[in-house]
Amino acid sequence: MTAAILTPVHTTATTADATRTEHDCIGELQVPASAYWGIHTQRAIENFPVSGVPVSRHPELIQAYALVKQACARANVQLGGITKTQGRLIDAACRDIYDGGFNDQFPVDVLQGGAGTSTNMNMNEVIANRALEIGGYEKGDYAVIHPNDTVNKSQSTNDTYPAAVRLSLVFALRTLIRSCDALAMSFLALSHRTENIVKLGRTQLQDAVPMTFGQEFGAFHTVLAADAKKLNAEIARLSVVNLGGTAIGTGICADARFRGLVTKELRNVSGVSVTAAEDAIAATSDMADFVDTSSQIKRLAVHLGKIANDIRLLTSGPQAGLVEIHIPARQAGSSIMPGKINPVIPECVNQSVFTVMGMDTTVSCAAEAGQLQLNAFEPVIAHSLLDGIAILAHAMDTLRTNCVEGITVNEQIGLARATNSASLATSLNGYVGYEEAVRLAKKALAEGRSVHDVAIDEGMVRKEILDDVLDPLKLTRLNK
Known part of the structure; x- marks a missing residue:
């Protein structure tokens, strides 16, 4: 049975809706029953009420993470790490998330401790619960699809x-x-x-x-x-990834073949020419x-x-x-x-x-x-x-x-300023020398006249030459 795609409703820990109980290594916690996230996300909501800016501010990050998880699921199916049914449901959930209908299910603050663990677990939980829903199961039925054991198979936040x-x-x-x-x-x-x-x-x-x-x-x-x-x-530099390196780049808990497979699958689903980092340990921290x-x-x-x-x-x-x-x-x-x-x-x-x-x-x-x-x-x-x-x-x-x-x-202003500027004396350096050009410029400024008129009066350069070398438009084309 495949459930119809639902329109998610943004919920928070303070919503008066019904709740479901989830547990982690710390204990149990109530999660809004309508939420696609789970206990790890709920703790992060409570832990990081800092900027008021949720991860959903960045839809590109949500889309990219959905593609990463989709690639991981496909690689895990090929390696037998998860079943084909689990892979199919996760794949469908990732597509739904990529399409943007679940952006409001990523409420964790952008300023979060844990190197992004809260965002990774938020993604794992939303994928798991959406996949369960597609498969006709209840949210939180993690015996069928688990956020860590299934969605996060062969992965870490750190890759x-x-x-x-x-x-x-x-x-x-x-x-x-x-x-x-x-x-x-x-x-x-x-x-x-x-x-x-x-x-x-x-x-x-x-x-x-x-x-x-x-x-x-x-x-x-x-x-x-x-x-x-x-x-x-x-873009080429950013397309080098450390997927498959898991916790610190050594690939612990992942099949040795996973790194090559998941990189290939990420290329396929994203359309970006991603490649695997030569040194996954360096890439994890650099x-x-x-x-x-x-x-x-x-x-x-x-x-x-x-x-x-x-x-x-x-x-x-x-x-x-x-x-x-x-x-x-x-x-x-x-x-x-x-x-x-x-x-x-x-x-x-x-x-x-x-x-x-x-x-x-x-x-x-x-x-x-x-x-x-x-x-x-x-x-x-x-x-x-x-x-x-x-x-x-x-x-x-x-x-x-x-x-x-x-x-x-x-x-008009542009032409007038260019024509009357004493700086035009610069073009006379080759005819009268720098010192004499300085004198002409200073005299033009003092008398409120153009360098052209002052130079005509001085009789140092013929008028036809002055008309040519002091033409403002011609002076803009000296290198052509």
């Missing part, structure tokens, strides 16, 4: 949790890369639209030499496109790949923050600032100053960047704090990375759709 985290990061990074590519292409399109509109470049916030708006926006595209490539390279991934995410955050800063500077005004670009007005900017409009989208992006930078510090501290054969702090690493990825992806999406796609440039 399944890292594998699930890695796989979840692969899923999350794909989304982040898409957002990064989309924003980069938006800047590229803006660059093409403004490639011949001249403006003045700046260094140290002081006037520099001419460039085009297209070159400025094109540079944003370049750095973001490079970041996307860097992030994509992390967090270096997470540190590298966090570093690349921070690199993107740094670039995104710099871009947001530049947009805020360029749009400053509208009368007393640079006012070289205009961004879409998104909301009233003041409760007291009529008509004031603030760059709220770039400001939101900046705050997202600050948050991600703090998360990177958390990842580094947690990775360093590991001891001997295990790092107990992988849950906060996973939470920080997954949250950081989601925040950055959303920040880039809103910057693109609510800001960049609506940017227009102030062509």
Whole structure:
């Protein structure tokens, strides 16, 4: 008999529903009868009322863990560790969990002790009880399918949790890369639209030499496109798993053939080219790949923050600032100053960047704090990375759709500043020498005139040469 798929109802330990009694090595505990989780999850709910953020905050992690358990069940069936019937029911339960209908059955706090044991047991229990339900049995009838003996066969938290985290990061990074590519292409399109509109470049916030708006926006595209490539390279590193290593990497309690089989099955069910770590003991305790991934995410955050800063500077005004670009007005900017409009989208992006930078510090501290054969702090690493990825992806999406796609440039101001800037004297170095160019620049500034007009009066360079070498647009094309 196969039960119909049910829609789970979120329950907690304080719900006044009927309960069922479960036991563990500590003793007995009442679990809500409608819950798919069991005693280990119930204890974790009571033990870790810390952040108020449940594991269900990260659906990628739940999906990835379901795939890991599905691969393990398939490998165990092939090795005779569990029966074909048990394997079929577990497989079906994992598919249901992967599809997202049971996300509310993962209420354990993301900040949990035990190196992820609570999340692993939460997954084992939900799979077991959903599999029992599919098979027509009562929740908690663990003589048929047991969370540890059946679902967790040949496994430990210490190999399944890292594998699930890695796989979840692969899923999350794909989304982040898409957002990064989309924003980069938006800047590229803006660059093409403004490639011949001249403006003045700046260094140290002081006037520099001419460039085009297209070159400025094109540079944003370049750095973001490079970041996307860097992030994509992390996917291969994260696809190396220690499944089959069990507790510390030695493979205790697992068939020697399990490691190769489960890695193959995980490739099949996930579509990710996962491979087995060469040294499972090292892979069980080493967090270096997470540190590298966090570093690349921070690199993107740094670039995104710099871009947001530049947009805020360029749009400053509208009368007393640079006012070289205009961004879409998104909301009233003041409760007291009529008509004031603030760059709220770039400001939101900046705050997202600050948050991600703090998360990177958390990842580094947690990775360093590991001891001997295990790092107990992988849950906060996973939470920080997954949250950081989601925040950055959303920040880039809103910057693109609510800001960049609506940017227009102030062509008149750009041309006027580039044409009248004393910095144009730089292009005369080869004609009159550096010292004389300095004198011309200072005189132009003092008299409020252009370098071109001052140089004409001085008669040092013929007018046709000045017209050519002091043309702002031509000065932006010196390398072409």
